[in-house]
Amino acid sequence: MWHQDEIHLSARPRGFHLVTHELVEALPGLEACEMGLVHLQLLHTSASLTLNENSDPDVRHDMDAFMRRLVPEGLDYFRHTLEGPDDMPAHVMASLLGTQLTLAVRDGRLALGTWQGIWLGEHREYGGSRRVIMTLNGRDSA
Numbered sequence: 001m002w003h004q005d006e007i008h009l010s011a012r013p014r015g016f017h018l019v020t021h022e023l024v025e026a027l028p029g030l031e032a033c034e035m036g037l038v039h040l041q042l043l044h045t046s047a048s049l050t051l052n053e054n055s056d057p058d059v060r061h062d063m064d065a066f067m068r069r070l071v072p073e074g075l076d077y078f079r080h081t082l083e084g085p086d087d088m089p090a091h092v093m094a095s096l097l098g099t100q101l102t103l104a105v106r107d108g109r110l111a112l113g114t115w116q117g118i119w120l121g122e123h124r125e126y127g128g129s130r131r132v133i134m135t136l137n138g139r140d141s142a
Helices: 020-026 057-070 087-097
Strands: 002-009 015-018 033-042 047-053 100-106 116-122 130-140
Touching: 002 020, 015 057, 020 116, 020 130, 033 047, 047 057, 047 087, 047 100, 057 087, 057 116, 087 116
Parallel strands: none
Antiparallel strands: 002 130, 015 116, 033 100, 033 130, 047 116
16 A cells, blocks of 8 residues: 655744654554555755654753754854855754654554654744655555
8 A cells, every 4th residue: 555645734933843643643544554664754954854752842852952052053154044044054953863754654553662753853943834745655454
């Protein structure tokens, strides 16, 4: 079986946001997939997808604080500055963390660890809504 859909995530403030439930709810055919893979591709270059802690929101806060320190705004060697001081750092963070995830599917669910969740990293102050293409491939349980 193959399914593909595009989801629009609502605009969020800068930081890391748990979006697992939102993505799972929008993925057609997941419940019928006995075994397979789902590929998530974020269609933007100033945000990211990553898999990390799904329980304690302090982890998302701390990751944002770390990334802002790792790639601060206002570095004098950045040339790409026309879209604002947060844009080039956002591109760097998106490249460091990535814009794609491939996850296992088992028995109609994402095969995630107990404390794992999918995060959207919003690296712009006003990034706007974000689009994700979700592609599911696997063996149908029917």
